[in-house]
Amino acid sequence: MAGHARSLTLRFLAEPTDVNYGGKVHGGVVMKWIDQAGYAAAVGWSGRYCVTVAVGGIRFVAPVRISDLVTVSATLVRTGTTSMNFLVEVRARDPMGGDSRLCTHCIIVFVALDGVEGKAVAVPSWKADSDSDRRLSDYAEKVMTLSKGIEETVARITPEDLP
Template sequence: MSGQQSEVTFRFLAQPTDVNFGGKVHGGMVMKWIDQAGYAAAVGWSGAYCVTVAVGGIQFVQPILIGDLVTVKAKLIHTGSSSMHFSVDVLAADLKGGNPRLATSCVIVFVALDAPDGKPTPVEAWVPRDENEIKLQEYARRLLALSKEMEQQVADVRPPLREPKR
């Protein structure tokens, strides 16, 4: 049963424990936030347990500083039979009146799994409602095609895996 929630927004302050040695929030923490917001949105849409299967097109645009108000927005932009693709924007703003700035953006893909077997389970199809959503869906489709092409290129050059000697 689908929850029909196609967007999620998280807001919180960047903490001292989130930063790297340069004093800026490290990419791993930002990726964790992206995964958490995407998971909440995926479960909200599908009504099922979901797992991350891919992150594509990630761009770290501006740094996030300690004390910045961080906003993570995940928006559904494409569905497959059991997959959901979300556009995620991470914004940061100085609490003393700074305008929000884009810090990071990407597309993250989740697959819904059924409870008894942990196998992919169908999700309700998402239909774009306006011109902007149509563009976002096309972007998701292009990233998916590029990802499949990259997988094939890696498979073509990867040496075969060998069984360990016993």
């Protein structure tokens, strides 16, 4: 759709303040990067203020090391009436060269708000038009369905059930 960017990429160096005692970037820092890239992509697609409503299927595959060149890519893979699902991939490599490695990936969901009353508003729709896009859209739907099932299971746990 003209005027609506489907993907966004952020690039930066992993800084000493991002890492733990083992010299690897904290998972929470990586999650912050994912949220920032997802937010920027959601605003770019919808043209509205957006909020994160869910993250599903987050997988930490490989560590991000201090001084790595980090690339965080968010790509729209599904839209609802007011929601947008983005596949986010975090890749890293030595800034001196070499191949990038997949470090983390997930699906993140944003909802666009009206900015006045904080009510959800419609977003421009997107339809998968290739086999690859259809697979990603289906993947996003499955991940979020599984995540909802986990939430429902956790919600049934009472304080008496915990050790």
